[in-house]
Amino acid sequence: MHDVSLQVGRGEVVGLLGPNGAGKTTVIKMLLGLVRPDGGEALLLGRPAAEPAARAGVGYLPELFRYQPWLTPAEVLALHVRLAGAAVSDAERRECLATVGLAGRGDDRVGGFSKGMQQRLGLAVALVARPEFVVLDEPTSALDPLGRADVRDIVLDLRSRGVAVLLNSHLIGEVERVCDRVVVLDRGRVAAAGTLAELLGQRELRLHLTGLTAEAEARLARTGGVHREGDWLTVAVPADDETVAPALVRDLVGLGVSVHAVEPVRISLEDRLLGILREGAADRAAQP
The missing domain is CATH 3.40.50.300 (P-loop containing nucleotide triphosphate hydrolases)
Structure with missing residues (x-):
């Protein structure tokens, strides 16, 4: 130890x-x-x-x-x-x-x-x-x-x-x-x-959106990292701030975007644990 x-x-x-x-x-x-x-x-x-x-x-x-x-x-x-x-x-x-x-x-x-x-x-x-x-x-x-x-x-x-x-x-x-x-x-x-x-650090929102404009895409980017698959977008949001999701949806609707679905996705502890262990293994492998 x-x-x-x-x-x-x-x-x-x-x-x-x-x-x-x-x-x-x-x-x-x-x-x-x-x-x-x-x-x-x-x-x-x-x-x-x-x-x-x-x-x-x-x-x-x-x-x-x-x-x-x-x-x-x-x-x-x-x-x-x-x-x-x-x-x-x-x-x-x-x-x-x-x-x-x-x-x-x-x-x-x-x-x-x-x-x-x-x-x-x-x-x-x-x-x-x-x-x-x-x-x-x-x-x-x-x-x-x-x-x-x-x-x-x-x-x-x-x-x-x-x-x-x-x-x-x-x-x-x-x-x-x-x-x-x-x-x-x-x-x-x-x-x-x-x-x-603290360990999970963040969660994600999956949104089904149509009618995206450049201004709406900029608003999404200000929230966190964005990954897009067709009309579905995954946005990283802070885990400890429950006001982010409703504010984001409100702003998108105000910008003329059609919001068809919003699905909260929390990063699992298993995924975080594997990431921590892999980071440790990578650090040890990089040491001379």
Whole structure:
């Protein structure tokens, strides 16, 4: 890792993105004291991450885990509550299982669970001790679309309750739906970081126009870069200014242009991520 710096505030969801081997899981392990960094400092809830007391308020779902097949979910939760030193009633544990979609399965053997059900149990373990900071490493792996939607709802509920969430996921669409900020790692370095609006930088408008005049074309050009295919034009507009599109349409109509359709097009996080990684690869290739 090289000068990696990130922060997760209370009531905030921060996503970690990057290719395999970028260092995402390593960052999480250093944060949780599972790997010791050569330098730098990690703080958990205002305390040095090396202190066990700091980790007491953290819930963690690792990417790879396995529970003893002869245990039941109720026994797994009871074990982890005891390890955490938390006071969590049986009713709260049952409620936690219900939250992750395992209601009524608390007395079944884990050995008979599908991979998706085990993933749900792992999420329950991360949440059962009422953590202030939750670290989720690939929480939706092995889950079907309904399961991914459940995880998304859980993450949003955690944020609404002021819990800090660090989310590592290869499913960019999930990150885009729930994260307030994103940190892109590439080869152990922070390649980009910011809110989605800051990372995406711009969006586009597709307009079906006829009757374009030179004056109207100049007005389009002042808005942003223009790409034309027949009567359809794509114009780049700032992502954080909602007044640009209505003002542009109003001016075009005032200039006598017939506006048949206006379609907002947002640059996807996946496209932006690929661009960041390709830029990094190009920079490395250009170095002597």
